[in-house]
Amino acid sequence: MKQKKLLYAGKAKTVYRTDTKGKLIVEFRDDITAFDGGKKDVLKNKGSYNAEVSAFVFRYLEENGVKTHFVKMLDPRHMVVNELSMIPLEVIVRNIAAGSIVRNYPFKEGSKLNPPVIVIDYKDDSRHDPMLNDDLIVALKLATPQELRKIKKMALEVNALLARLLAAQGITLVDFKIEFGRKGKTICLGDEISMDSMRLWDKKTGESLDKDVYRFNKGDVMAIYNTVATRITRSKKKR
Numbered sequence: 243m244k245q246k247k248l249l250y251a252g253k254a255k256t257v258y259r260t261d262t263k264g265k266l267i268v269e270f271r272d273d274i275t276a277f278d279g280g281k282k283d284v285l286k287n288k289g290s291y292n293a294e295v296s297a298f299v300f301r302y303l304e305e306n307g308v309k310t311h312f313v314k315m316l317d318p319r320h321m322v323v324n325e326l327s328m329i330p331l332e333v334i335v336r337n338i339a340a341g342s343i344v345r346n347y348p349f350k351e352g353s354k355l356n357p358p359v360i361v362i363d364y365k366d367d368s369r370h371d372p373m374l375n376d377d378l379i380v381a382l383k384l385a386t387p388q389e390l391r392k393i394k395k396m397a398l399e400v401n402a403l404l405a406r407l408l409a410a411q412g413i414t415l416v417d418f419k420i421e422f423g424r425k426g427k428t429i430c431l432g433d434e435i436s437m438d439s440m441r442l443w444d445k446k447t448g449e450s451l452d453k454d455v456y457r458f459n460k461g462d463v464m465a466i467y468n469t470v471a472t473r474i475t476r477s478k479k480k481r
């Protein structure tokens with residue numbers, strides 16, 4: 243498969259067309275950003291750690307009946323995916339209160355959210371990703387009510403599957419963000435699931451195992467990404 247024209251260069255990944263119709267190559271770059279682009283760095287190997295975890299998680303979700311865009315890895319940082327017509331929603335599922343939900347609402351950091359809380363933001367950097375509600379999503383024609391129901395159902399399925407996978411490795415899934423798109427009429431999970439898009443805490447120590455290490459200078463970001471990638475992908479032997 244040949245990498246062709248650049249389609250989109252985002253904050254952390256670059257998407258290319260290929261010589262095969264409907265297939266794209268996603269390159270996971272070493273760029274890392276936080277705080278709406280206010281903090282930026284290049285961290286060697288970050289892209290490949292995130293790609294490895296994403297590929298592993300997508301395969302696991304597919305095995306468990308969740309439709310994703312994942313096709314295969316070409317090398318440690320290039321993933322072949324099915325082209326989706328992306329829906330500009332950031333679907334966030336929260337199991338424990340942390341991050342913006344604690345800043346914006348009277349939740350105590352670390353308190354359990356049971357049932358999990360789904361928050362959906364409008365993926366629009368120029369507007370700083372404002373929070374949406376169901377009526378706004380439908381009024382803006384971002385998704386139909388049926389699609390929205392499907393998206394929420396899939397988000398909760400991904401949550402349950404991911405939480406179980408991570409718990410087996412001593413990792414608590416605090417929250418995560420996913421993106422969806424359409425392939426024809428079918429809603430598929432797209433984008434990535436990685437240390438940049440999940441908030442993970444070590445079950446024993448409570449230590450951050452994700453981008454919070456970068457956001458809040460909590461330690462050696464790449465050493466932690468490396469360890470977490472190994473821990474997560476090791477779980478295949480236990481399944």
Ligand SMILES: Nc1ncnc2c1ncn2[C@@H]1O[C@H](COP(=O)(O)OP(=O)(O)O)[C@@H](O)[C@H]1O
Binds near residue numbers: 252253257325432
């Ligand atoms: N299967 C797919 N088909 C088309 N676009 C995709 C697919 N998966 C992810 N994308 C899009 O590719 C881009 C990935 O690059 P990223 O650096 O994450 O961008 P951003 O800064 O917009 O978040 C995102 O805009 C994402 O919505």
Ligand SMILES: [Mg+2]
Binds near residue numbers: 252253254
């Ligand atoms: Mg992104």
